[in-house]
Each structure stands twice: as C-alpha cells, then as structure tokens.
Amino acid sequence: MKPILPLFVFVDACGWEIIKNDSFGGNFAPNRKRLASVFGYSSTCVPSILSGRWPVEHRNWCYFVYDPKNSPFKSVRPLRWLPTAITSRRIFRRWLTKFVKVHLKFRGYFDLYNIPFKYITLFDFTEKKSPLKPGGMNRGPNIFDFLEEKKIRYHVSAPEKPETENLAALIQDIESEQIDFAFLYWAGLDGLLHMVGNQSPEVPAKLRVYEQWIEQLMAAAQKHYAEVRLYVFSDHGMANCDELLDLKAKIEVLDVQMEKDYVVVYDSTMARFWFFNDRARQLITTALQQVPQGRILPDAELEEMRTLFTDRYFGELIFLVKEGVLIVPSHMGERPIRGMHGYHPTDKHSYAMLATNQADIPEEVTAIPDVFKLMTRDAQLAKARNAAAKAPAGV
Numbered sequence: 001m002k003p004i005l006p007l008f009v010f011v012d013a014c015g016w017e018i019i020k021n022d023s024f025g026g027n028f029a030p031n032r033k034r035l036a037s038v039f040g041y042s043s044t045c046v047p048s049i050l051s052g053r054w055p056v057e058h059r060n061w062c063y064f065v066y067d068p069k070n071s072p073f074k075s076v077r078p079l080r081w082l083p084t085a086i087t088s089r090r091i092f093r094r095w096l097t098k099f100v101k102v103h104l105k106f107r108g109y110f111d112l113y114n115i116p117f118k119y120i121t122l123f124d125f126t127e128k129k130s131p132l133k134p135g136g137m138n139r140g141p142n143i144f145d146f147l148e149e150k151k152i153r154y155h156v157s158a159p160e161k162p163e164t165e166n167l168a169a170l171i172q173d174i175e176s177e178q179i180d181f182a183f184l185y186w187a188g189l190d191g192l193l194h195m196v197g198n199q200s201p202e203v204p205a206k207l208r209v210y211e212q213w214i215e216q217l218m219a220a221a222q223k224h225y226a227e228v229r230l231y232v233f234s235d236h237g238m239a240n241c242d243e244l245l246d247l248k249a250k251i252e253v254l255d256v257q258m259e260k261d262y263v264v265v266y267d268s269t270m271a272r273f274w275f276f277n278d279r280a281r282q283l284i285t286t287a288l289q290q291v292p293q294g295r296i297l298p299d300a301e302l303e304e305m306r307t308l309f310t311d312r313y314f315g316e317l318i319f320l321v322k323e324g325v326l327i328v329p330s331h332m333g334e335r336p337i338r339g340m341h342g343y344h345p346t347d348k349h350s351y352a353m354l355a356t357n358q359a360d361i362p363e364e365v366t367a368i369p370d371v372f373k374l375m376t377r378d379a380q381l382a383k384a385r386n387a388a389a390k391a392p393a394g395v
C-alpha cells in the first residue's frame with residue numbers, strides 16, 4: 001500500500017454541456033467546474049493540457065500548414081497522378097495515411113484526411129512527435145518531460161489502442177504499485193459525438209460505461225493507494241452541425257488560383273489562407289466578408305486567444321465559422337458529420353469540464369491548460385509522500 005496516487009482521466013470531447021445536466025461522476029468526482037477551452041482542435045487542446053501553455057507558446061496548433069520547403073510529402077508525390085476517384089476513397093486514404101505515417105516516421109497522431117493529393121507537397125504536418133511522450137512538443141516541455149526530470153514514475157495511455165486496453169494497462173500498473181502518477185486518455189466519446197451529435201441517447205449511454213470503468217479503476221487504486229486524487233476532465237465539447245457551408249465553392253469561383261495566387265487549408269470550422277499577391281488577398285478577403293456564416297478573426301482577437309502567430313506560420317488570414325456551421329467539403333472531410341468542435345472558445349459547446357473527488361479546485365484553474373498545474377502539484381506531492389513512506393523508519 002502506497003500513500004498517494006494522482007489519477008488524471010482525460011475524456012476527449014466530454015464538454016461542460018455534455019455533463020451539465022447529467023449525473024456523470026456523481027459518485028466518484030462530485031466537485032465539478034466548467035473550464036474554458038483553447039481555440040483550435042484536439043491538435044492544440046491536448047498539447048495545451050499536457051504543457052500548461054497556450055498555442056502561441058508551444059506552437060502545436062493546426063495540423064497542416066503551407067510550407068513547401070519543409071514538406072515531408074515529396075516522397076509521396078508520384079501518387080498525385082492517381083485519379084481522384086481512387087485517392088479520395090476513404091479506404092485508400094486510410095491505407096495511405098498508415099503508409100505515410102510509417103514511411104515518414106511520424107510519432108504523433110497523423111491523418112491525411114481529405115488533403116488533395118495534387119497539393120500535398122505544398123504542406124507540412126505540424127505534429128511529427130507525440131505530445132503524449134517526453135520531448136513531444138513543438139516547443140518547450142510537457143508533463144512527461146517534467147515527470148522524467150523529477151524522476152516520478154508514471155503511467156500514460158497509448159491513444160491508438162482501444163479504450164478497454166488502456167484501462168487494463170493502467171489497472172495493471174496500479175496493482176504493481178510502481179507508479180506515482182497516472183494519465184489515462186479515452187477518445188471514444190469524441191468519435192461517437194462526431195457521428196451522432198450531442199443529443200443522441202448513445203451519449204449518456206457512453207457516459208454510463210465510462211462511469212463503470214472509472215469505478216473499476218478507483219476500486220483497484222484504493223486497494224493499493226491510501227489516497228486517490230481523481231481528476232476527470234476534457235479538452236472541449238461538441239456542437240451539432242446544423243448548417244453546411246461550401247466555402248471552397250465560394251473561393252474557387254474567384255479569378256485567383258490555388259498555388260499560384262494563394263494557398264488555403266479548409267479545416268472543418270475554419271479556413272486559413274496564405275497570399276502571394278495583393279489581388280488575391282483583396283478578392284478573397286472581400287468574398288469572405290460576404291459569407292454570413294463566419295467571419296475573419298482580427299489580430300486582437302487571435303492575440304486574446306493566444307493564437308496570434310506573428311510569423312503567420314499557421315496562416316495569414318483566419319476565417320472562423322459560427323458554432324453549428326460545418327465547412328464541407330473541407331480538407332478534413334468530404335462528407336458532412338453530425339458534430340464538430342473547433343469553434344470560438346466562448347461558444348457554448350466549446351467549454352470543457354473538470355470533475356474531481358478533491359474538495360477544492362483552485363480558483364486559478366479556469367482553462368484547460370491549468371490542468372497542468374494540478375498535474376505537477378499532485379505528482380510532486382505523491383512522489384514526496386510515497387518516497388517518505390518507503391524509506392525505512394529512523395532508528
């Protein structure tokens with residue numbers, strides 16, 4: 001029996017709106033708080049949680065950027081001659097994603113999504129390392145660097161594995177009493193919400209499954225640790241997509257050419273542009289100003305969200321749609337999906353949550369990067385107490 005185990009359970013997309021009116025975690029984590037999210041997708045939310053820093057600081061923001069000089073995709077260039085009928089097929093792209101990931105030795109999450117092959121060599125992919133590993137950030141340290149530096153033994157999930165496998169692996173490490181910190185990552189709810197939306201009865205059903213798993217986890221932990229400090233939290237919520245926007249069609253009718261005059265990445269809720277001449281900048285800006293479903297984000301607002309990159313690495317102009325609007329087709333997907341995140345952080349369904357068995361949630365914990373403060377605080381506490389208990393009693 002050891003004194004303390006900090007147990008951090010990350011449930012992807014389990015937003016405040018998802019649990020607000022649900023009894024989720026009432027038995028094991030009754031103290032809840034709404035947390036502000038970070039502007040962007042999981043590609044930035046997860047690194048922000050893991051590093052305690054914001055996108056402008058860690059530079060893990062959106063996946064694809066215009067950077068032909070550093071494009072790792074040159075070796076798959078010959079494939080651009082394949083007919084779109086083949087390269088746009090989901091089964092082919094899934095195979096290709098795997099092939100490219102192995103071939104280019106990417107260690108993080110990787111998906112080619114719907115990036116057209118014709119343009120693939122214009123882009124770089126910004127998550128070549130896994131933020132769930134030490135040294136995994138584009139800039140600066142993360143929690144795993146911290147744990148290694150402080151020599152704190154920990155468990156972390158492998159998100160590519162099934163949720164139950166990650167649960168079993170953690171329980172095994174708990175039973176061995178080898179760890180002083182645990183980070184569990186479940187991504188299943190995110191996938192489900194994208195598919196069925198936030199009103200489906202499948203959502204509370206999935207929450208009940210998570211509750212059973214966490215109860216199982218707590219039962220195991222309490223057998224081996226006198227105090228289990230449990231934190232269940234998320235990175236963002238999920239909005240239903242009730243309106244589709246074919247932004248690509250509105251840009252492609254303009255008298256400017258992709259690659260020659262401008263480059264764009266259509267994410268599912270934003271479009272990021274790079275311009276090669278003033279004419280393209282003006283035409284596209286004017287066209288975007290006439291799209292009522294979204295707006296161009298001013299620098300001041302990007303700065304406030306800590307996503308203003310002064311080198312414009314992630315785009316010179318960022319167009320963001322209103323909550324509930326889905327850009328489709330986009331470079332993220334050809335077909336509509338029911339739910340999406342990545343809207344403005346102050347939109348209702350963007351908010352994340354934190355639920356804990358601890359009586360106090362410090363006041364300064366207000367946004368998802370603040371979870372990092374709890375992780376470092378509790379990991380150090382556990383290490384100190386667990387080490388003291390292990391040391392032989394003085395004579």
Ligand SMILES: [Zn+2]
Pocket residue numbers: 013042190191194341
């Ligand atoms: Zn998602």
